[in-house]
Amino acid sequence: PYKVTDWLKVGDTYGEVMEINWRSTRLRTNDGIYLDIPNNEIVKSTIVNLHYPTEVHAMRVRVGVDYNVPPNRVKDALTRAAQSAVNVLAEPKVRVFLVDFADHAVIYEIKYHMGNHSRINETNDAVRTNVWYELKRQRIRIPFPIRTLHLERHAPRPVEEGQEEARAILRGEPLFQCLSDDQIDSLVKQSDLNHFGRGERVIEEGAEGDSMFILLRGAAEVLVSKNGSAIPVATLRSGDCFGEMSLLTGEKRSATVKAEGDCYVMEISKDVMGEVIRESPDCLKQLSEMLAKRKMETEGILKDLATSSADQAAKQREYTATFLRRLKTFFAL
Template structure:
């Protein structure tokens, strides 16, 4: 009776231990733990009674049942405790990530098989070795039938221990770029940039060469090949390709892009661009941006990407010269900064007109960079972006007929903002070399340009506000005009 009276105490003690583990280590407790407490409270008194020789036959059967339940439930609780304290804590702290689910599942399955063996041998007295030997033929048959599955499981275990990749890594598998989404006992699941899901058996993964784009760091390089005509000097092509690549969104500044002359092809010299990125999800967008920028850079430089010899070249007719001249003359008449020029000087400026085409999102000029030209928008739109305090802010959008870069053209100051093509843009670039002869011929032109720049600077800084005294406005105007006059005379060597 004393042994039976101890059952409630054993139940409460075990339950208290479980509650402490839950509070101290957040070990999940549920119905299985409650059953474990009941099984232990029932098995311990019966075990004592059996040792005293007072147990009855039906009690002996109950003892075996509770013993078997105790082994199974204790194994389940031990696995939960192991998962919380070892897999999720110690393993994660040591390796920097939670243990792979496949490794946890394989270990739990092995431990559970041992527990079942103990139940059969200890609780019920079965000869497990005889059972295993007798079922050898069945095991061989099952092994042949499941050899593919077993191969996948073994390969999955090898992947877990070898760790050639982890969830979140980007791989190249059979020429496909894909992100690892899940690794389980049978297969590895991946997702491509096009949101296609690939379910590749572990055996197939192990048997192929794996290219991990995310190890040891996410920074990695890609290469693009492009051909240019034989007549173009290689160093000139390299500069164009480097600039086009560096301006593509997503390309890392460090390490900087490189360009190699790779081959002399049948119809072109083949160049190879090497660039770096750290986000494989943007791979398609980055390659599109690079190729697009190359096209625009090549067009602005007057270069052509050769057609293959086996194709027929078809060229679209160029814009009629008279129509282009009329458009430029119209835009020129709207430019206040060029209003001091007379008609003859404007015609001479038009003779040297250079039309530059920029693609959407291309940077036309960069803040704080040197320059010697201004731009007039013929077609399209462009955003004016200022970088300050680590932030890029769009302060204005320029439209057809508007100009930018005149301060850099006339005074040599660095660019005060970055201008980015919002749409495909046709720009008229007016170079300092074409304006300089006109200023040399007309000394008063520098004076008028200085006054015009002074008024624009005052308007920008708000000096022309209504509340500003007229004397202050005039003094400021003269101060600005004198400063600009000095810069123009020095820059244009007047």
Template sequence: MILPLLIAAATPEPSPSASPEALISESVITEGIKVTNKALIYGGTAIAIYLVLFILGRFFKRRFQVPLGWFYHIFCLTFALFVAQMLPMIDFGVAEEHVNAAVVLSGAFIVITLLRHYFVAIFGRGDGMNAKVPKLLSQLVSLVVFLFAFVIVIQNIYGQPLGGLLAGAGVVGIVLGLALQDTLGNLFAGFAIYFGGQFKPGDWLKVGEEHAEIMEVNWRSTRLRTCDDIYLDIPNSNITKETVTNFSHPTARHALRIEVGLDYDVAPTKVRKVLVEACLMGKGVLAEPAPAVFLKEFAASSITYDLKFWIEDHGCFEEILSSVRTNLWYALRRHNISIPYPIQLETQYVPAVQPPDCPALIKDGLKKVFFASVLNDGQKTYLVDHARVVSFGEGEKLIKQGDAGSSMYIILEGLADVLVDIGGAIRSVAKINPGECIGEMSLLTGEARSATIVALEDTTAVEIDKSVLAPIIADSPELVENLSDLLARRRLQNEGVLSESTNSALLAEKQQDYQSNFLRKLRKFFEL
């Protein structure tokens, strides 16, 4: 109501006695004033709306980090013109259609920008805003929004029927379809890959002979990265025709298998135990589900076993397989299980590297054993003949805390770490160097292992088992008395009693208690 009154007040009334020429001049002036007033009103209204929208855009950009860009300025300008032209005193005529079309098209770009910014939250698959959404889906949504805006402009604003346009577009589409057959095939295959849900960025696949991680699915191809950091760009239509193994779906936990041929002379039950124990020490191998061993085939020169174990990180599958195979080699050697060569022609095999002189190593190692002083020469010779030299690879466990023990080790070469589980926390408490012994108490009394010993490097050791010491003790029952006395003195020495105590009677009583306790354990363990 105020704007028409202002326009009427600003327009002068014509004089009744004026001449025709004066009347024409006054009419021109009046029309000019009206046009000027309309322009001022239109321009002022448009500028006011533009500033309001601009301030709102700055607020959203700073508060929500929405990257609006130059399209937002275009939208603000066209929307301001669109609202201003709706005033009753403004009439643009044909120009209104162009302004309306500009508003719809620029608004479509704003909608696309907002969708891309909040794309993960609306369409994404994964953990919130950190999910990886393929560009293919983002581009598809943008195309749909823009086509929808284009249809509104053509049909609703300009009033053009879409029938003829679609007919012409159909002919053009046929031509383009024939020319871009492969491209369209890749496009639709990309839709199938994403919407089918079989693959997504971050999944590990086996395509052909390649193990690779999906980095991106776009409108033309699927980009993958191998374990060697080599990028593969496979057309979508090709990857949908391949037999693809997905190691990450439905969960990242999956099984790997290793085949190994072993000697016919070894019982399968023993082989299963050795293979499972060696596999569990491999880096990245899961304890649950437990590894399994299957007897697969009676081959020409060996029995083929299939070792199945579970992992979660397929990106490290090569390192895991190498770790398990390395552990198998050492474990099979320690248990005298051979991997036979294919028998083609009977010949004498002469190794390039001569085997070590095991009796000499064992004899030298026995000098480090604390109870060797109570053994006679014949008993020492028996140990040299029946003990064995074993090897452990880096990272293997010689003994495990809590396990029942019946053997000891004398370290000849290498370095080992002593780990103790204290309330669920694993701590390193000592290092075992060449010349040191571990597990004497378990050998003599059968006590459970008090710590875990892990090889820090390739380690060679002499192993003395209960089965080797038992015949010596059975032939010399008096040896039990000597061993119990030796163990009691060793226990007192470890407790520091021998150096600190000045009361000989108390010392003798404590030694007698320890000796009786060890004597009872020795007789029970060796069934005397």
């Protein structure tokens, strides 16, 4: 059903209903062009009434963005741009979808809601204009179609962004104080740097694991399962390490770590760590002592005033010996 003043989409044509009579329906486009469509023809067409049941309706605008920019960062920028555009309604909220990986760009679609469709040109103009300025401020490039020629050359491996941060963090981490600067450099150079998007799980409780992570940028939530629910217990920030027990002993993951926003992390694998330990066997005892101390802290033994110093020392020796055996077994030493 439609009435005078409604906006219709008939085929690929948008127009406002100006007159309905027994012979035809008269539409007027945004360019002021009048179209008389015979009623026997219009009933054969697919008609979308943009003003039914109310004039609030969704429209979509697409934009291509550089492949190097993380999708969640792009979505946040496009959402901000569209929300502040003239004629875009606050509710329903603006949504942004990644819809395609094209030859030269990642294609995003902005879905927004507006009122009277007569303002479509001004609204699309406002959305696109805001998008340009927002992406410019965020240093996010809108690429144009190009052809890139790649020449294969055997060049030295480039220093990846984040390696210096990782070196500084590892040098301050007690578990790695037994390593020399050269060994830490080797550890960092051979480890992987990865992005995790908002809501992605970096590790999952109960999963097998043989690596640890350094959170270089972003924040992540630590969750543990209790009575079938995931309970938040901590928040990790830039500079925090996690997963070290799995790296050093092969234990299953004791918690789930989920990215709160886009995160940049370094993952140190068992193979990389094993190579460093084989070059420094003296580190095994120090690592065993450190792991034993952490286990005692977790169990509350060090805080328990009822436990004598002799008992604490005995427990420390017992745990150290246990971890030493596990380390030797895990790394096949």
